[in-house]
Amino acid sequence: MPAAEPDSCALTPRAATVRRVWQETHDSWSLELEDPGAPGASPGQFNMLYAFGVGEIPISFSGDLAEITRPVHTVRAVGAVSRALCALTPGSSLGVRGPFGAGWPLEAARGGDLVALAGGIGLAPLRPLLYAALAQREAFRRVVLLYGARAPEELLYPAELDAWRADHELEVFVTVDAATSNWHGDVGVVTNLISKANLDPDTLTAYTCGPEIMMTFCARRLVAAGVPESSVHVSLERNMKCAVGWCGRCQLGSQFVCRDGPVLPFAQAAPLMAVREL
């Protein structure tokens, strides 16, 4: 049976306004939008943000989705569109389409341990998942964040990491790849944190987001520790344009990352991630 054609309305941006912009790190900014037409969204989903006259890119939600008409997106300024988005000021207009894609399967962790493994900017798409878990904290045993970044000054949301540590609802483990002696935390790769956290492989569900190499190493380490592949979820990034599985640019094997992902079970993604240039 042929797949149903996507709703063409999904290709038309709606106008949104920037309410606030603040700098997170030397190259990343968060934007809070006024998006009155926003439908509901799930952690792990993304919007297509359109910087007028420059272009459109997929950006995950990074804030608390309880306030969906004021979504927060954290953007790393690495190309023409992302730089234009980061340069927006309060009151600026931009185009928004979405939300799109399959988000994190939070329910899979219910009754067990929830483990989020983030690398670099990858903490942004995981933060809504953590907010959702903390909003129903009693539904999970341990809620654990393992977070790695390049350097201490490149950690996202440092004040929030401290607050999470302080209230003990969420166990936070942070490491950086390199540091000077002013840094008193861990130095090393994020996979080192897996053994430090003393995880129970039988009951955990893992959600990992970051560079693909980092996610692969994390997933392999978890699987080697006894975690079933089906309990590990990754968030993939590909060149997305239409965001509705129409244009095919983000096709990965039989999957469209924009529609079937970006979150996929590692068991499904691993064979595809292993194919060069796919």
Next chain:
Amino acid sequence: MRSIEDLLEELPFTKALSPEHRALIASCGQNRAFRAGEYVFRTGEPADWFFLIRKGRVALEVYGPTRGALTVETVGEGDVLGWSWLFEPYVYSFDARVVRDTRVIAFDGACLRGKADADHELGYQLMRGMARVFTDRLEATRMQLLDVYGDHASS
């Protein structure tokens, strides 16, 4: 107070050893404590000791004249600290600065080498354990070299 043998039964590096082998290496070990800011060892010093960390955190540092001390890795509870005791010329190649108050079991390197030479099964088990540490650290170092969080995207 718990004996060194009891403590070795719980540490990841030694818990898989037989009780006889744990008893053998325990005779080379002693409990030691270091305060935050102290150095366990410094680059160029004789590598007479091998450490298993019971508690705390130690930063492995390299000093650069224009960059100061750079931390390349931290090790903590359950980790191995120092492998220069295994190979000639038995000299430490990093500074080990204590970040948090740290308790270790410190093994006399020459004593351990002597036990391993006398009992090759023990030597094999120790080398297997050290090889695991080497491969884990090599994999981690490769990931660090890849600079996976660097500016490689373009959209």
